[in-house]
Amino acid sequence: MFINVQHISMDAPNNRRPGIAMEPEYLTIHSTANPDSTAQNERDWLINPSNTRTASWHLVVDDKEVIEAIPQNEVAWHAGDGRKGTGNKKSISIEICESNDREKTIINAVKLSAKILHERKWGIDRLKRHYDWSGKHCPRILECNNWSGWENFKIMVSKELEELSISTWAKEAVDWATSSEINITDGTKPKESITLERMITILYRYDKLIQKK
Ligand SMILES: [Zn+2]
Structure with a gap:
């Protein structure tokens, strides 16, 4: 907003x-x-x-x-x-x-x-x-x-x-995904359905991360 x-x-x-x-x-x-x-x-x-x-x-x-x-x-x-x-x-x-x-x-x-x-x-x-x-x-x-x-x-x-708000069961994973080392999503709108482009972008960023290691 x-x-x-x-x-x-x-x-x-x-x-x-x-x-x-x-x-x-x-x-x-x-x-x-x-x-x-x-x-x-x-x-x-x-x-x-x-x-x-x-x-x-x-x-x-x-x-x-x-x-x-x-x-x-x-x-x-x-x-x-x-x-x-x-x-x-x-x-x-x-x-x-x-x-x-x-x-x-x-x-x-x-x-x-x-x-x-x-x-x-x-x-x-x-x-x-x-x-x-x-x-x-x-x-x-x-x-x-x-x-x-x-x-x-x-x-x-x-x-x-x-x-x-982030659900208790998802908190650890969301903290990981939004941390500065991983940073594959900004974590906003956590309860919203994911679009294809958003999902692909997250996968893409994760793949880049793996290749760097
Ligand atoms: Zn008033």
Whole structure:
């Protein structure tokens, strides 16, 4: 999943990028509560002179793309739990757009969330709502009735996370195949069916390796 990096500058108005180093422990989900705003619109709003709020976020996702506005190892002001709050000081934030094709947007948000959890070796327990930090009715797009949308979102992220993970029985072999000495596959999408060209390439690389020995 491609992340379009468009960081706002350190001197962005209203302290939106304070530049405070962060070692994140959670991933917090929001939605924009704006049915007309795309990911690019949201990113542009962060540097729009008529925006007088301090609020900011790390990543925004819509039905077409993901944009990163603040690096994931810096604090953004999104959780409403204050300057020392765990939500603000220890969590990466994703804004989900409410514009255009919501079904596609949710799928992109699921993939992005799973990617971040997977890369950081985090379980689904690290996934939080804005609501969990400060009681705000957010992410509104996932509320439906009594947060059933949120429960469903967590199930979808768990499934995607499972897709990205290596099964215990295969781990030793995958570690071998992806090690720097062997390097016959990059090991991505481990649960996906293999195409003929991918299989032939792996065999070819292995054959080269044997001939070198
Ligand atoms: Zn929010």
